Structures are given as C-alpha cells and as structure tokens.
Amino acid sequence: MATANALYTRRRRRNGIVLALSFSATAIGLGWLAIILGALVWEAFQGLSLKVFTEMTPPPGAEGGLLNPIVGSLIMTTLGVAIGTPIGILAGTYMAEYGRYSHITKVVRFINDILLSAPSIIIGLFIYEVVVAPMGHFSGFAGSLALAVLVIPVVVRTTEDMLLLVPTELREASTALGTPRAKMIWNVCYRAARAGMITGVLLAVARVSGETAPLLFTALNNQFFSADLNAPMASLPAVIFQFALSPYQDWQKLAWVGALIITFAVLALSVIARALTASRAQS
Amino acid sequence: MEPARGKAMVDVALTDTNIEQPAWLSRTKALARLRISDSLFFQITRAAAVAVLGLLGSIIISLVIGASPALKEFGFGFLVSERWNPVTENFGALAPIYGTLVTSIIAMLIAVPLGLLITLFLTELCPLWLRRPIGIAIELLAGIPSIIYGIWGLFMLAPFLQRTLQPFLIDLFGNVPVLSTLFAGPPYGIGILTAGLILAIMVLPFITSISRDVFEAVPPVLKEAAYGLGFTTWEVVRYVVLPYARVGVIGGVMLGLGRALGETMAVTFVIGNAHKVSPSLLAPGTTISASIANEFTEAVGDLYTSALIALGLLLFVITFVVLSAARYMLMRIERRIG
Numbered sequence: 001m002a003t004a005n006a007l008y009t010r011r012r013r014r015n016g017i018v019l020a021l022s023f024s025a026t027a028i029g030l031g032w033l034a035i036i037l038g039a040l041v042w043e044a045f046q047g048l049s050l051k052v053f054t055e056m057t058p059p060p061g062a063e064g065g066l067l068n069p070i071v072g073s074l075i076m077t078t079l080g081v082a083i084g085t086p087i088g089i090l091a092g093t094y095m096a097e098y099g100r101y102s103h104i105t106k107v108v109r110f111i112n113d114i115l116l117s118a119p120s121i122i123i124g125l126f127i128y129e130v131v132v133a134p135m136g137h138f139s140g141f142a143g144s145l146a147l148a149v150l151v152i153p154v155v156v157r158t159t160e161d162m163l164l165l166v167p168t169e170l171r172e173a174s175t176a177l178g179t180p181r182a183k184m185i186w187n188v189c190y191r192a193a194r195a196g197m198i199t200g201v202l203l204a205v206a207r208v209s210g211e212t213a214p215l216l217f218t219a220l221n222n223q224f225f226s227a228d229l230n231a232p233m234a235s236l237p238a239v240i241f242q243f244a245l246s247p248y249q250d251w252q253k254l255a256w257v258g259a260l261i262i263t264f265a266v267l268a269l270s271v272i273a274r275a276l277t278a279s280r281a282q283s
Numbered sequence: 284m285e286p287a288r289g290k291a292m293v294d295v296a297l298t299d300t301n302i303e304q305p306a307w308l309s310r311t312k313a314l315a316r317l318r319i320s321d322s323l324f325f326q327i328t329r330a331a332a333v334a335v336l337g338l339l340g341s342i343i344i345s346l347v348i349g350a351s352p353a354l355k356e357f358g359f360g361f362l363v364s365e366r367w368n369p370v371t372e373n374f375g376a377l378a379p380i381y382g383t384l385v386t387s388i389i390a391m392l393i394a395v396p397l398g399l400l401i402t403l404f405l406t407e408l409c410p411l412w413l414r415r416p417i418g419i420a421i422e423l424l425a426g427i428p429s430i431i432y433g434i435w436g437l438f439m440l441a442p443f444l445q446r447t448l449q450p451f452l453i454d455l456f457g458n459v460p461v462l463s464t465l466f467a468g469p470p471y472g473i474g475i476l477t478a479g480l481i482l483a484i485m486v487l488p489f490i491t492s493i494s495r496d497v498f499e500a501v502p503p504v505l506k507e508a509a510y511g512l513g514f515t516t517w518e519v520v521r522y523v524v525l526p527y528a529r530v531g532v533i534g535g536v537m538l539g540l541g542r543a544l545g546e547t548m549a550v551t552f553v554i555g556n557a558h559k560v561s562p563s564l565l566a567p568g569t570t571i572s573a574s575i576a577n578e579f580t581e582a583v584g585d586l587y588t589s590a591l592i593a594l595g596l597l598l599f600v601i602t603f604v605v606l607s608a609a610r611y612m613l614m615r616i617e618r619r620i621g
Contacts, residue, residue, distance in 0.1 A: 011515055011518070012515065014515075014517060015515035015516055015517040015518070018400075018403070018516075018517040018520075019408060019516060019517065021400055022400040022401070022403040022404040022408060023404060023408070025396075025397045025400035025401045025404065026400070026401045026404045026405070026409075026417065026421075028397065029397070029401050029420075029421050029424070029487060029491075030417065030420055030421070032424070032484055033420055033421075033423060033424050035439075036427065036431070036432070036435050039435055039438075039439050040431065040435070043438070086331075087331050087334060087335075088331075090327055090328045090330075090331035090332075091328065091331040091332040091334065091335050093328045093331075094325075094328035094329050094331060094332040095332060097328070098325055098328060098329065099329070099332070104329075104332060104333070104336075105332070107336065108332050108333075108335050108336055110607075110610060111335060111336055111339050112335055113606070113610050114339065114603060114606050114607065114610070115335070115338065115339060117538060117541050117542060117545075117602075117606055118545065118599070118602060118603075118606070119544070119545025119546070119547065119572060119598055119599070119602055120545075120547065121545070121547045121572045121575055121576060121595065121598075122342065122346070122545070122595055122598065122599050123342070125345075125346065125349070125575065125579075125591075125592055125595040126341070126342045126345050126346065128579075129345040129346070129348070129349045129592070130341070130345050149338065152335065152338070153335075156335060180317045180318075180320070180321045181321055181324075181325070182320055182321045182323075182324035182325070183317070183321075185324070206426065209428075210427075210428025210429070210430065210431070211428070212428075212429070212430045212547070212548045213429075213547040213548055213572070213576055216576055216579070216580065217579045217580050220580065237428065237430050237548075240430055240434060241430060241433075241548065241551075244433070244434045244437060244438075244552070245437075245552070252438075255434060256434065259430070259431050259434050262428055262430070262431070263427055263428065263431050266426055266427070266428055267423060267426055267427070270423070270426045274419070
C-alpha cells in the first residue's frame with residue numbers, strides 16, 4: 001500500500017512538473033511576442049512623425065523621412081504580386097481541376113512545397129544570375145521578379161486547397177447543364193472559392209512585403225526618389241537593413257520607424273486574411 | 284448564376300443566329316469556339332503548372348552555372364577549407380557551413396522542447412475559448428518579418444545578453460573542462476549563441492502549428508481509453524499522443540530546421556560576420572546566408588561572386604534535402620489520417 005502510494009505521488013509530481021513547464025513555455029512564447037511588439041512600438045514612436053511619409057531618406061546627420069522606400073516597396077510588391085498571382089492561380093487550377101490525380105500534380109505539389117520554404121536569399125541569387133547579370137545593372141524590375149517568384153508558391157498552394165474544397169456536386173450540376181469546363185471553372189469554381197483565393201493573395205502580399213534578402217542584390221537600394229523600374233529602387237526592408245547597421249542615430253531611429261510600418265502592415269494583412277477565412281468557415 | 288452577365292451556351296447558340304446562316308451552322312461555330320477556348324484554358328493552366336517545375340529547375344541550373352568557376356578552382360577543398368580571403372581570392376566554405384549548422388542546432392535544441400510544451404498546453408490544458416487566441420498569437424510570431432527580428436536582436440537582445448546571460452555562462456562554466464571552451468571569450472553580445480536564440484523564436488511557431496495539427500489528429504478514443512485507465516495528462520501525451528504523432532512531429536521539426544538553415548536577415552544582424560570556426564558559442568561567426576547577404580553586393584571579381592553563389596548552391600542543396608525529408612514524413616502522416 002505504501003509503495004503504491006509512493007508511486008502514485010511520484011506520477012502526480014512528474015505530471016505537475018510537466019504541466020507547469022508547458023504553462024511557462026506558453027508564457028515565454030506569448031511574452032516574447034509582447035516584448036518584440038512592445039520594443040517596436042516604444043522605439044518607433046519616438047521617431048514617428050508626418051515627415052516620415054512626406055520626405056526622402058536623409059543623408060547621415062540630417063532629418064528626413066521614408067517616402068522613397070515606402071513608394072518603392074509599394075511599387076515592387078504590387079508588380080511582384082501582379083506577375084506572380086496569375087501564374088500561381090493558373091497552376092493551382094490545373095492541379096485541382098484538370099490533373100487532380102495526374103503525376104504532374106503530385107510532382108508540382110512536392111516541388112511547390114519546397115519552393116514555399118526555400119531560403120529567400122537563394123531566389124535573390126537566382127534573379128541576379130538570370131536578370132541582373134545579363135542586364136548589367138540592378139533594377140526595380142528585377143526586385144519585382146524576385147518577389148513574384150516568392151508569391152507563386154503561396155498562391156499555388158492556397159488556390160489548390162480552396163478549389164479542392166469546392167463540392168463536386170457544383171461541378172456535376174454545371175456540367176449537366178452543358179457548361180464547357182473552362183466556363184465552369186471561371187463561373188462556378190472560382191466564384192465558390194473566391195474568399196479563400198483572396199486570402200491566399202493577401203498572405204502572399206504579407207509574405208513578400210517584409211522580404212529583404214531577395215531585394216538586396218536585385219533592386220539594391222536608392223537614396224533618392226525613383227519610380228523608374230529600370231533603375232535601382234529603394235525598399236523599406238533594404239533601407240531598414242542599411243540604416244540599422246549604420247552608426248548614425250538618426251538613421252537608426254528611422255530604421256525603427258520603418259520596422260514598425262512594415263510589421264503593422266504585415267500583421268494587419270494576415271489578420272484580414274484570417275478574418276476572411278474565418279467568416280467563410282462560419283457561413 | 285447571373286443571367287445578365289454570363290451568357291449560357293444555349294443563349295450564344297440561339298441569339299447569335301444570323302438570317303443568312305442556318306441555325307445549325309452558327310450553332311456548330313459557337314460550339315467550336317467554346318471547344319477552342321476550353322482547350323486553350325487547359326493548355327494555359329498546364330503550362331503554368333509546368334512553369335512551377337521549370338522554376339525550380341532553372342534555379343538549380345543558374346546556381347550551378349554561377350558556382351562552377353569557384354568549384355572548378357577550389358574543388359572539394361571548398362567544403363573543408365576555413366580560409367576566406369577576398370584579397371588573394373582564396374575561398375573556403377567551412378566557417379559558414381559550421382555557423383549555419385551550429386546556429387540551427389542551438390535553435391532546434393531550444394525550439395523543439397518549447398514548441399512541444401506549448402502544443403501540450405494548447406491541446407490538453409488550455410480552456411477551449413482560449414485556444415484560438417493563444418494559437419493565433421503564437422502564429423503571429425511567424426508573421427513578423429525576419430528583418431524585425433534582426434533589428435530587435437541587434438538593439439535589444441544582444442546588449443541584454445551581453446550584460447546578463449553571457450557573463451553568467453562564462454562564470455558558471457569557467458572551470459568545467461569541456462564547457463569552458465564552449466563558453467569562452469569576452470561577452471560580445473552578438474555571436475553564434477545570440478543568432479541561435481533568435482532562430483529559435485522564429486521557428487517556434489512552425490513547430491507549434493504543425494505538431495498541434497498532428498496532436499489534434501490523434502483519435503480521441505485512444506486518449507479517452509488511456510485517461511480511463513488512470514493515466515496522468517503527461518502519461519497520455521508521452522505514451523499515447525507522441526507515439527501516434529511521431530512522424531508528423533518529426534516532419535514539423537524538419538520543416539522548422541529548413542527555415543532555420545536558410546534564415547538570412549535576422550541572423551545577418553547578430554552573427555558578427557567573422558569567417559572563422561571557433562569552438563566558443565559566444566564568439567562571432569557567420570552563416571551561409573549571412574555571408575551572401577553581407578558580401579554579395581561588395582564582391583569584386585568573378586571568383587569572389589562565384590564563391591558566394593557556390594555557398595548559395597550549398598545552402599540550397601542542404602535545405603532541399605531537409606525539406607524533402609520533412610514533406611515525405613508529413614505526407615506519410617497525412618495518408619494515415621486520411
């Protein structure tokens with residue numbers, strides 16, 4: 001009886017220890033998020049002003065803003081998403097609608113998953129090799145292409161997943177009405193999967209707008225305002241990288257402000273994307 | 284659907300009838316048009332799917348071409364040599380490989396237990412109404428761009444570690460034979476240990492979200508039976524959930540490892556960019572991705588550029604193997620769940 005009790009106490013104690021550890025692990029995870037966001041807001045609010053959105057990046061020791069990198073980021077992200085999204089949606093359509101059971105689909109799905117988690121700096125090297133080196137100079141266009149390569153796997157994945165969720169009955173019904181397959185995909189499947197597909201695009205935007213590594217040697221950076229796609233273009237992440245590692249106080253302050261802008265843009269996008277899928281799941 | 288916008292096929296066939304043409308002729312024409320557009324759409328989507336394959340192929344080919352001058356020059360020695368001298372154009376990849384592996388190992392040593400404990404909390408302990416918010420909060424950690432981790436690590440974490448953890452470790456292990464070399468040298472703040480810590484936070488959400496999925500896929504009957512036999516929560520997780528979910532958890536860990544190996548910006552900020560292999564975890568080092576990010580735009584000379592691309596190729600091969608293994612394992616568990 002005594003040994004049974006001792007065993008029971010030991011099991012209870014071990015259980016208690018693990019549960020306490022699991023509780024504190026969660027606290028650490030959440031605390032870390034709070035610390036990072038808190039530090040970001042704290043540091044950035046000291047430098048936040050209207051000038052950030054109206055003035056160019058300054059030379060060291062002067063005041064200025066982040067207008068050119070913000071515009072550059074917007075241009076390159078928009079263009080990257082505009083190039084990558086159609087390719088991604090079309091490829092996802094093939095995988096879910098035409099070749100659902102074909103071998104190509106299996107291979108593409110596997111490769112796509114690899115591309116999804118491949119190091120983004122590799123994409124930068126790739127675009128450097130095939131675009132920047134032949135052209136002979138860095139350009140905003142090369143940066144957009146690098147971002148497009150990152151957009152494609154995200155969109156392929158969500159498009160396929162969402163189209164697979166569309167009930168087969170809908171397809172059967174429209175086929176029975178004599179609708180051609182392409183028309184059915186456009187008017188029935190895309191419409192049924194729209195919310196999910198938009199979520200995918202939003203996630204892709206969120207993913208690429210914070211990317212730095214693929215821009216470093218494709219779009220490079222630009223101290224001045226430029227909307228010329230054929231010239232080096234500034235982007236928020238690249239400017240943060242440059243300014244944060246500089247020894248100048250003003251630059252470091254601007255880097256924090258830029259970091260805040262990016263983080264909130266990205267987090268807002270992912271929250272919107274989540275809300276879209278959540279409302280869809282409920283309805 | 285909407286009758287106003289989308290014309291049904293029958294409408295096209297009937298309303299487009301010309302007086303000169305008999306109805307059957309225009310009908311055949313309309314059908315032919317639809318057939319063409321149908322097969323065109325099919326061809327376009329297939330081309331896009333093949334393009335995704337082509338993308339990976341061309342990435343590999345372009346990296347191999349870019350890396351070939353350096354690989355030809357240094358041969359196998361590239362992998363095992365520590366020298367990295369842009370002036371004499373003498374390059375070896377040992378230091379970046381070492382840094383990449385060591386930082387990733389540190390990250391996994393911290394993130395795997397932490398992630399599994401959080402998963403345990405989320406699946407077994409947490410009240411239902413709190414699961415979603417806490418799960419989302421942990422996943423937000425994955426949404427924060429890596430450059431934010433970098434800037435935070437450089438200005439906040441590194442000085443903090445320099446003042447607290449690192450002197451403590453140096454004092455603690457100063458007289459222990461093996462550990463004293465592991466924690467030797469002055470506390471720089473930045474260095475391999477700091478980079479590993481930041482990587483740990485970054486891969487934590489990946490491990491948590493995947494192991495959560497596989498934990499939740501364990502049939503409740505199994506868990507209920509174990510609880511019914513008088514298992515404690517820990518025993519249920521240890522002897523029922525973990526064995527059942529093992530393959531999936533390993534897949535999730537490998538996926539996290541793939542991320543850690545290739546992570547660039549966060550590491551670049553805090554690693555110190557020193558091309559040397561030092562046994563101390565507190566010393567500055569470099570990783571493959573950090574070397575590329577730091578030096579690529581400054582690289583003059585074809586051999587220097589090529590050596591950096593060869594580093595990229597190496598990184599791609601390593602992550603490809605790790606990620607393939609991860610996907611293979613996750614596919615296996617998906618098949619089992621059905």
